[in-house]
Amino acid sequence: MRIRIAFLLLLTGMLTLRGQDLVPAPAKLVKSDGVFTLGLLTRLVATGEARAIAERLREDLRPATGLPLPLAERGETDAIRLILDPKSADLGEEGYRLVVKPDRVEIRASKAAGLFYGTRTLLQLCPVAIFRQARVQDIRWTLPCVAIEDQPRFAWRGSHLDVARHFMPKHFIKRHLDLMALHKLNVFQWHLTEDQGWRIEIKKYPRLTEVGAWRRETVIPEFGRLISERPNQLRFDNTPHGGFYSQDDVREIVRYAADRFITVVPEIEMPGHCRAALAAYPELGNNPGQPVEVATWWGVFDTIYNVNDRTLQFNKDVLTEILDLFPSRFIHIGGDEVPKSEWARSPEALKRMKELGLVPQETSLGDLQNYRNEKGQPAEHPALHQLQSWFVGQMDAFLAARGRRLIGWDEILEGGLAPGATVMSWRGETGGIAAARAGHDVVMAPAPYTYLNNYQFEPPRPELFAAGNGRPTLTLAKVYGYEPVPSGLNAEETRHVLGAQAEMWTEYLPTPARVEDMAWPRLAAFAEVCWAPKESRDFRGFLDRLNVHLKRLDALDVNYRPLEGVRGYHQR
Numbered sequence: 001m002r003i004r005i006a007f008l009l010l011l012t013g014m015l016t017l018r019g020q021d022l023v024p025a026p027a028k029l030v031k032s033d034g035v036f037t038l039g040l041l042t043r044l045v046a047t048g049e050a051r052a053i054a055e056r057l058r059e060d061l062r063p064a065t066g067l068p069l070p071l072a073e074r075g076e077t078d079a080i081r082l083i084l085d086p087k088s089a090d091l092g093e094e095g096y097r098l099v100v101k102p103d104r105v106e107i108r109a110s111k112a113a114g115l116f117y118g119t120r121t122l123l124q125l126c127p128v129a130i131f132r133q134a135r136v137q138d139i140r141w142t143l144p145c146v147a148i149e150d151q152p153r154f155a156w157r158g159s160h161l162d163v164a165r166h167f168m169p170k171h172f173i174k175r176h177l178d179l180m181a182l183h184k185l186n187v188f189q190w191h192l193t194e195d196q197g198w199r200i201e202i203k204k205y206p207r208l209t210e211v212g213a214w215r216r217e218t219v220i221p222e223f224g225r226l227i228s229e230r231p232n233q234l235r236f237d238n239t240p241h242g243g244f245y246s247q248d249d250v251r252e253i254v255r256y257a258a259d260r261f262i263t264v265v266p267e268i269e270m271p272g273h274c275r276a277a278l279a280a281y282p283e284l285g286n287n288p289g290q291p292v293e294v295a296t297w298w299g300v301f302d303t304i305y306n307v308n309d310r311t312l313q314f315n316k317d318v319l320t321e322i323l324d325l326f327p328s329r330f331i332h333i334g335g336d337e338v339p340k341s342e343w344a345r346s347p348e349a350l351k352r353m354k355e356l357g358l359v360p361q362e363t364s365l366g367d368l369q370n371y372r373n374e375k376g377q378p379a380e381h382p383a384l385h386q387l388q389s390w391f392v393g394q395m396d397a398f399l400a401a402r403g404r405r406l407i408g409w410d411e412i413l414e415g416g417l418a419p420g421a422t423v424m425s426w427r428g429e430t431g432g433i434a435a436a437r438a439g440h441d442v443v444m445a446p447a448p449y450t451y452l453n454n455y456q457f458e459p460p461r462p463e464l465f466a467a468g469n470g471r472p473t474l475t476l477a478k479v480y481g482y483e484p485v486p487s488g489l490n491a492e493e494t495r496h497v498l499g500a501q502a503e504m505w506t507e508y509l510p511t512p513a514r515v516e517d518m519a520w521p522r523l524a525a526f527a528e529v530c531w532a533p534k535e536s537r538d539f540r541g542f543l544d545r546l547n548v549h550l551k552r553l554d555a556l557d558v559n560y561r562p563l564e565g566v567r568g569y570h571q572r
Helices: 002-020 050-065 086-091 112-125 170-182 247-258 275-280 309-325 347-355 365-369 382-400 430-437 476-480 512-519 522-531 539-555
Strands: 028-037 043-045 079-084 096-101 104-109 142-150 156-162 187-191 263-270 330-334 405-409 422-425 442-444 497-502
Touching: 028 096, 043 050, 050 079, 050 112, 079 112, 086 096, 086 104, 096 112, 104 112, 112 142, 112 170, 156 170, 156 522, 170 187, 170 247, 170 512, 187 497, 247 263, 247 309, 263 309, 309 330, 309 382, 330 382, 347 365, 347 382, 382 405, 422 430, 430 442, 476 522, 476 539, 497 522, 512 522, 522 539
Parallel strands: 043 079, 079 104, 156 187, 156 497, 187 263, 263 330, 330 405, 405 422, 422 442, 442 497
Antiparallel strands: 028 142, 096 104, 096 142
């Protein structure tokens, strides 16, 4: 009998949850009769640190309602009360309790972040028109009476954006941060440097933006062509492209994000994906007598940093300015897709490997270049991977000495992982599993489930939509069905899974509108994967709620991909 009652209560909870159309779904919700009505006498009550959250909520509520909503330090009825409450510590730093009664609304949390997320839920409880930026007539601004107890499943709920392949303006970055906050995403990984552009001002090295932020043209996508084709087989637009963020721009964006409880994690690529930096400072490369230009097409380039002391110092100098701009505990150094053919031909790299004891003193460049694996196949010499591990280790030690933590793509596992490094697993789950089992923290970002630049349906002209090039279609259902904790991890290893992150690479996404078309609503589905309890996830229920949620995105003028009439969109 108890089991049956519990099941009925669970079912009732799910039905009432769907009825509120909240995205992401809260952990627990119970609906009751009645509504709270915002009116001319409604006050926002908050003191201390909670007052800033109340001010933000006031800014969100006033444009559409036209109500004064004064701030007050006390008030019991006709009030929205924001309370920092130590008794809510059981919900963690980002959890909250929200109770709507006919005469008042209360949001309680142990930390300001929890209060903020409670206000994001409150906005979604309002009529959809609350997201309009001018007064909306003939609407009763009511909230249904509910009791919500909510907290995130994962601490790292990330959205990544590549602004190096195509530069994105500052106002769009802020807009994206606003949408992240609405969906309770809390980490923005800002991919700032690449072969095709360097996008952040570094005062000690001005040529990084004077030269590295601009390319003379961009490849034109053509049907059937792969990014690995030679440049003389490609067509170009003959149009310069570029841009960068000044340090004042960066501080502004970091502050804007912090006000929304979003941490900005900068990504500065090394030792590969650095062609734009080498165009500015050729001496940092392995062929300083052969200048390179900022890349104008996509792919993986052999051009990488050398391993001499000057280049190490250059990267440390860059990171020094990065640390001054970004308070994030984590700093992303890339570390992915590093061909080591230049190191295999470099006397300087060979000398470094001998100094480090990675190869015997009698090793020659020919030994590196002609290496074969145990199957007799040509392969990169293991010492070359160890050299990259040493390079990453230098940055890891540099960051650790300054109280920060290094994070990189899963290739940083090759040759041995630096002691304090965190792994972002993108080539499937294997890297994340290996790192967690070795006692390292991981963020899951496997391409088949999190690369939002992959096709979301089968397009009639693939070259217009994504850099997929053979990657599987990533439907809304497939994003929603992703489970960030890999199977096979024990309880201790699972604790190393910080969370998950969705990626947006912009080779074929040249404008903010195209980015939004690929991001939404799949990023809303991903946000629910990161926030909601695993056992409560239900794709059909999500779709029911999404139909209302998309009206919120309409009010916000988000260029999302419509659900109707897109072949295969809901299929895995």
